[in-house]
Amino acid sequence: MFDGDRPAKWGYNLVMKFCSTCGEPVELKVPTGDNRERFVCNSCATIHYQNPRIITGCLPVWNDQVLMCKRAIDPRRGYWTLPAGFLENGESIATGAARETEEEANARVYELELYTVFSLPHISQAYMFFRAMLEDLDFSAGFESLEVRLFTEHEVPWDDLAFPVIKQSLEFYFEDRKNGSFPVRSREIDLKRKR
Amino acid sequence: MFDGDRPAKWGYNLVMKFCSTCGEPVELKVPTGDNRERFVCNSCATIHYQNPRIITGCLPVWNDQVLMCKRAIDPRRGYWTLPAGFLENGESIATGAARETEEEANARVYELELYTVFSLPHISQAYMFFRAMLEDLDFSAGFESLEVRLFTEHEVPWDDLAFPVIKQSLEFYFEDRKNGSFPVRSREIDLKRKR
Numbered sequence: 001m002f003d004g005d006r007p008a009k010w011g012y013n014l015v016m017k018f019c020s021t022c023g024e025p026v027e028l029k030v031p032t033g034d035n036r037e038r039f040v041c042n043s044c045a046t047i048h049y050q051n052p053r054i055i056t057g058c059l060p061v062w063n064d065q066v067l068m069c070k071r072a073i074d075p076r077r078g079y080w081t082l083p084a085g086f087l088e089n090g091e092s093i094a095t096g097a098a099r100e101t102e103e104e105a106n107a108r109v110y111e112l113e114l115y116t117v118f119s120l121p122h123i124s125q126a127y128m129f130f131r132a133m134l135e136d137l138d139f140s141a142g143f144e145s146l147e148v149r150l151f152t153e154h155e156v157p158w159d160d161l162a163f164p165v166i167k168q169s170l171e172f173y174f175e176d177r178k179n180g181s182f183p184v185r186s187r188e189i190d191l192k193r194k195r
Numbered sequence: 196m197f198d199g200d201r202p203a204k205w206g207y208n209l210v211m212k213f214c215s216t217c218g219e220p221v222e223l224k225v226p227t228g229d230n231r232e233r234f235v236c237n238s239c240a241t242i243h244y245q246n247p248r249i250i251t252g253c254l255p256v257w258n259d260q261v262l263m264c265k266r267a268i269d270p271r272r273g274y275w276t277l278p279a280g281f282l283e284n285g286e287s288i289a290t291g292a293a294r295e296t297e298e299e300a301n302a303r304v305y306e307l308e309l310y311t312v313f314s315l316p317h318i319s320q321a322y323m324f325f326r327a328m329l330e331d332l333d334f335s336a337g338f339e340s341l342e343v344r345l346f347t348e349h350e351v352p353w354d355d356l357a358f359p360v361i362k363q364s365l366e367f368y369f370e371d372r373k374n375g376s377f378p379v380r381s382r383e384i385d386l387k388r389k390r
Contacts, residue, residue, distance in 0.1 A: 018218035020211040020234075020243070025218075036283060039215075048215070052282050053246045054321060087247050088231060089319040092383045093312075114381035117288075117309060117323075124284040126249055128312075184379035186309035188287045 021046045052124040056096040057084020062134040065150035072146045079162035105148045107139035116169045117186045216241045247319040251291040252279020257329040260345035267341045274357035300343045302334035311364045312381045
C-alpha cells in the first residue's frame with residue numbers, strides 16, 4: 001500500500017500531543033545539543049524523533065511487458081501505479097517489495113535487482129524500486145487495486161500514472177531496455193506538494 | 196550521528212505505553228484489515244505505525260585516500276567509521292549525507308554519487324553511502340568524533356572498523372577503483388544483532 005490509510009501524515013511531522021512513554025503533554029522544541037525541533041517530554045525527558053519513511057516496490061517484467069495496478073485507494077484512486085508500499089520493521093527492502101507485489105497484484109516475483117532510488121524531501125519519503133521477473137501469469141487485483149494488467153511500452157497509460165516516481169521509473173526502464181543495461185538510477189524529486 | 200543518543204531503540208519497535216494523540220493507554224494488537232501488530236489506541240482509534248529508518252553518509256575521497264572518523268560516542272566508541280547518520284524529515288538523502296559529513300568531520304563534499312545501499316532488517320535500518328569529492332583539506336573532528344583523518348587503502352584500520360556496512364563499502368570502493376567504474380552496490384546484511 002502507498003498508505004491510503006494515513007494520508008494526513010504524508011510528509012509532515014506527525015503531530016504529537018502526549019508523550020508515548022509517560023502520557024504527559026509534550027512540547028515542540030529544540031533539545032539541548034540538537035539543532036532541530038522535536039517533540040520533547042518535559043516530564044520524563046524523552047525526545048521523540050521522527051524520520052523519513054521508505055516505500056519499496058517492484059517493476060515486474062514479463063517479456064516486453066510490465067505489470068501495473070490501478071489504485072483502489074486514495075490518494076490517486078483510479079490511476080496506475082507499480083506495486084509498492086511502506087517498508088515494515090524487520091523486513092529487508094527487497095522482501096518488502098516482493099510482499100507489496102503479492103498484496104497488490106497477487107503476483108510472485110524473483111531475481112529482484114535494485115533499479116531506482118528517489119528522494120522526496122518535500123514529503124519525507126524515499127522510494128526504491130526493484131526490477132523483478134514475474135513468475136507466472138497467475139495475478140489478479142489485490143485489496144488495494146481495482147485492476148492489474150500487463151502493458152507494453154506503447155500501451156502504458158502515460159497520462160494516467162499515479163505518481164512522478166512511477167513515470168520516471170518506467171521511462172528509465174524502457175530506455176535502458178534498448179541497451180540491455182540497467183544501472184541503478186538515483187534521483188531527487190522535490191515537488192513541494194505539486195504533482 | 197549514528198544515534199548514540201538513542202541506542203535502546205535500535206532495531207526494535209519503540210515501546211509505546213500511551214497514545215501520542217489523546218494520552219490514553221495503547222495496546223499492541225493487529226488492527227482490522229492489517230496483518231501486523233501495531234500500537235493501537237482503543238480510545239481514539241489511532242494506529243501508531245513504526246517503520247525502518249534511513250542512515251545516510253559519505254565516502255569522502257581525496258586522491259587515493261578516503262576520509263574516516265573515529266567515533267566519540269557509543270555504540271562502537273573508538274572504532275573507525277565513515278561520516279553518516281539518520282536522515283531527517285524534509286531532507287534529501289544526499290543532503291543528509293553531506294550534512295553528516297560536515298557535522299562529524301567539519302568537511303565539505305561535492306559531486307555526491309549514490310554508491311552503496313544496505314538493508315539491515317534485524318535492526319530495521321537502511322544504510323546509503325555516497326561517493327563524494329572532498330572539497331579541501333580543512334577538516335577536523337566534529338562533536339561525535341575523536342579524530343578525523345585520511346587513509347590510503349593500506350592504511351585503513353580494517354580490524355578497527357565500527358560496522359560491517361563500513362567495511363563492505365570500503366572493500367567495494369578500493370576494488371572498483373581498479374576499474375574506475377563504480378556501479379551502485381545493493382546488499383542485505385542480516386546479522387541478528389551479531390557483529
